[in-house]
Amino acid sequence: MFQSKAKKKSAWVQSALERFERPLLQYALSIVQDLDRAKDTVQETFMRLHTQEQANIEGHLSQWLFTVCRNCALKSIKKEDRYIYVEHEEFEHRKVESVTPLQDMARREQIARLMEHVKSLPRNQQDVVRLRFHGNHSYQEISQITGLSVGNVGFILNAAMRNLRTKIERDEKDEKIIYLAKQAAS
Amino acid sequence: MRGKVSDQDLTDYALNELQPDERLYVESMLAVSEECRNDVYQMLELSEMLKEGLESEENPEFLLDTEQRNRVLAVPAWTFKGFLRKTAAVAILAAGTAYALTRPAFWQEGGTVDKLATAGQAVQSLVGELQTKDLPKTAEELIARIQAASPVIERSGDFQLVAAPAAVCTPPVFVEMPAVSEIAEM
Numbered sequence: 319m320f321q322s323k324a325k326k327k328s329a330w331v332q333s334a335l336e337r338f339e340r341p342l343l344q345y346a347l348s349i350v351q352d353l354d355r356a357k358d359t360v361q362e363t364f365m366r367l368h369t370q371e372q373a374n375i376e377g378h379l380s381q382w383l384f385t386v387c388r389n390c391a392l393k394s395i396k397k398e399d400r401y402i403y404v405e406h407e408e409f410e411h412r413k414v415e416s417v418t419p420l421q422d423m424a425r426r427e428q429i430a431r432l433m434e435h436v437k438s439l440p441r442n443q444q445d446v447v448r449l450r451f452h453g454n455h456s457y458q459e460i461s462q463i464t465g466l467s468v469g470n471v472g473f474i475l476n477a478a479m480r481n482l483r484t485k486i487e488r489d490e491k492d493e494k495i496i497y498l499a500k501q502a503a504s
Numbered sequence: 505m506r507g508k509v510s511d512q513d514l515t516d517y518a519l520n521e522l523q524p525d526e527r528l529y530v531e532s533m534l535a536v537s538e539e540c541r542n543d544v545y546q547m548l549e550l551s552e553m554l555k556e557g558l559e560s561e562e563n564p565e566f567l568l569d570t571e572q573r574n575r576v577l578a579v580p581a582w583t584f585k586g587f588l589r590k591t592a593a594v595a596i597l598a599a600g601t602a603y604a605l606t607r608p609a610f611w612q613e614g615g616t617v618d619k620l621a622t623a624g625q626a627v628q629s630l631v632g633e634l635q636t637k638d639l640p641k642t643a644e645e646l647i648a649r650i651q652a653a654s655p656v657i658e659r660s661g662d663f664q665l666v667a668a669p670a671a672v673c674t675p676p677v678f679v680e681m682p683a684v685s686e687i688a689e690m
Contacts (some may be wrong), residue, residue: 328577331577332577335568335573335576336579338535339566339567339568340562340566341562341565341592343566343567343568344558344561344562344563345564347566353566357569357572358566359574360568360605361568361572361575364576365575368576371609408509416677425553428559429556429560430557432550432553432554432557433557433558433560433561436554436558436607442678447554448558450519450556451551451555452555452558452559453556456521457519472512472515472521475514475515475519476511476512476515479515479550479551480511480515482550482554483547483550484545484549493527499604
């Protein structure tokens with residue numbers, strides 16, 4: 319009986335590892351900024367999963383893993399006090415059809431720049447953006463993972479997205495100016 | 505024209521985080537406002553880019569080391585030592601309880617059970633006293649009330665107010681010590 323239960327749990331942990339290893343490492347890395355430390359954090363997260371009853375976590379496994387991973391990552395960097403939260407005061411998809419290789423390249427460049435902008439966001443905005451667009455979590459789930467209220471999650475996400483849009487628009491304007499300057503020079 | 509639709513509402517709409525009634529209202533505004541429609545399109549576009557960008561950040565090398573992986577997948581084994589420790593703890597607790605309950609002093613008149621009953625009676629009486637009269641002003645009054653309320657305590661004389669010894673500083677008394685030879689003669 320012990321054997322079959324242990325085997326079942328092992329299979330469950332393994333399937334969770336296969337599914338969430340990369341997203342969790344990515345998420346932990348975004349907090350601790352060090353790959354080895356991120357790996358240790360994820361390992362700790364899965365070790366804790368072993369101590370849990372499958373029935374209690376089934377249905378919100380992703381949420382549980384991200385919460386534990388976040389707590390472990392924060393605990394790991396607490397000593398160095400590197401995780402500085404900025405206060406909150408600062409406050410049906412449109413598909414791209416028939417994209418040409420040139421457009422595709424331009425889009426890739428735009429995404430690369432966008433990722434740079436994401437890294438420059440305040441810590442709490444970055445955290446919520448990652449949980450939403452990489453972890454695919456709802457406001458409610460992000461609220462439970464981060465301890466923020468649902469309203470606050472929406473507020474921070476909205477601020478982050480508006481912030482990113484402003485930066486993208488500024489980039490586009492700069493590009494236009496450079497293009498026009500080059501045209502004028504030639 | 506934006507009606508009462510805020511930026512936050514539009515972001516929540518784009519991220520599918522609105523309640524059905526809120527969603528209906530935003531959609532009614534989207535039908536008439538090009539500004540709102542553009543805003544939502546831009547948010548959707550940004551969401552797509554963020555998803556793509558964060559997914560592309562996933563490095564295939566973002567995996568736990570083999571050693572870490574093995575540790576995570578190793579089910580914590582059932583150990584005889586752990587089982588023995590738990591069994592010993594339960595046995596000691598049971599033996600202690602049995603020993604205490606089988607002592608004659610526990611059940612005899614004036615024993616632990618008797619004292620507990622007396623204390624309970626006293627508390628009950630005191631509560632009755634307090635409900636009918638005012639709170640006692642001095643410790644003496646409190647003791648007198650307890651004794652008056654509980655004849656059992658009065659008999660046993662367990663509750664007696666002992667007067668505190670006067671805090672006086674007595675000078676040291678030097679007694680002339682007999683010589684060692686005199687002690688030997690004694």
